[in-house]
Amino acid sequence: MAVDDGHVDGVGTVVGDVLDGYTITHRFRVRGCTAVYQAARGDRTVALKTLCRGAIARAQLRMDNEIASLRVLGESAPAPRLLRLGIAGPQRYFAMSWQPGGSLRRQTEARDLDGFAEIAVPVCEAYAALHRAGVAHGDVSRHNILIDGHDVGLVDFESSARTSEADDDGLRRRFTWAYAAPEFADRQQPSPASDQYAVAAVLYRQLTGRYPRRQIDGVKPDSRRALTARARLLTGAPHRRWPGLRDVFTTALSREPADRFGDMGELARALAAAIG
Incomplete structure (x- = not known):
């Protein structure tokens, strides 16, 4: 930096x-x-x-x-x-x-398939560990994920939530809206499920160079219309190399939290199986 x-x-x-x-x-x-x-x-x-x-x-x-x-x-x-x-x-x-390494945004160029294969599962496993410890990150972005070789660090917990505290705490959180889960349209608190959506969105962007949801001209990124837009299907070179990856992204990027993977560990295992 x-x-x-x-x-x-x-x-x-x-x-x-x-x-x-x-x-x-x-x-x-x-x-x-x-x-x-x-x-x-x-x-x-x-x-x-x-x-x-x-x-x-x-x-x-x-x-x-x-x-x-x-x-x-x-x-x-x-x-x-x-x-x-x-x-x-x-x-x-x-x-x-001190957390060593550089941000995901700086460490791996978009559309680098081999680079994606190296970092995708470790990133998911890092969030799985976070959730097991009782915290949902909230503001998942490529800036808040640090890569140091095969190690992953997470930073910036201002918008986090303790998963044992189910009630709305009234905190006005900040999110990276391009990756934020659809349920944030209803101003719900961060959860492991919302982190899962955002992690999948970050990985999709890292892999393809595009956000999974189409940006709509004239529509605010934090609006219900923007947040609930359907995610793109994975196509092109990533789909040709890893045909099973499309279904992994489709599940993790489901608009309904209940339709996503059961937890980040399950997403990590599905990614590992798809990438091979």
């Missing part, structure tokens, strides 16, 4: 500055009043997420939600491990274990 300096409040977040004992080495992303950094403390490399203390309430709640999910996950791979919470000047922050 590219190196960049500074943050929206300009205090204590310039590369080389020290934030509560952590020396900032790289900035990876700023979105609104939230930033993500690589930092060092002694000989340990960590990820820092910071938020302006004066940020709007829903941004504070999203950070609280991410912290709550990381606490539930604990030592469970493939998520980062929560190391420390703190306040430094005008910012609150938390430190996480």
Whole structure:
């Protein structure tokens, strides 16, 4: 990722500055009043997420939600491990274990069939492990999946949900709408089933270079019409190489959650069988 300096409040977040004992080495992303950094403390490399203390309430709640999910996950791979919470000047922050690798978007070019065959099942297995630990990710995208050789890491749990908490928590979550499950048209909470749809959509995009749902001109991506559009059938070179893969995508991208695979482990096994 590219190196960049500074943050929206300009205090204590310039590369080389020290934030509560952590020396900032790289900035990876700023979105609104939230930033993500690589930092060092002694000989340990960590990820820092910071938020302006004066940020709007829903941004504070999203950070609280991410912290709550990381606490539930604990030592469970493939998520980062929560190391420390703190306040430094005008910012609150938390430190996480560093997740090596690059994003799925950067690691594997679309339409690379051999590359797809290497990463598809490990990605599904990573989400299966997440769900077994009691968390649905929510905002599945190619940016939030990290590939390090054959290892897969997942990051950015702001929009996650603990699967033991069935009731609507009222949190205003953010999603990558091009991959989001149809049930989000009814503003349902993330679930293993909605993650499954989004993972299948991400893998479809990675394999074909296209989103599984056709983009409709003049229609907002978070509208019911856009979210409930029928997914494309898999065609072309991927279908010729792996004829059974079409049915795998058709099932995982079903509009009704009950028509999808029973869980991510089942999807992983179906993918493995189709790819051979």
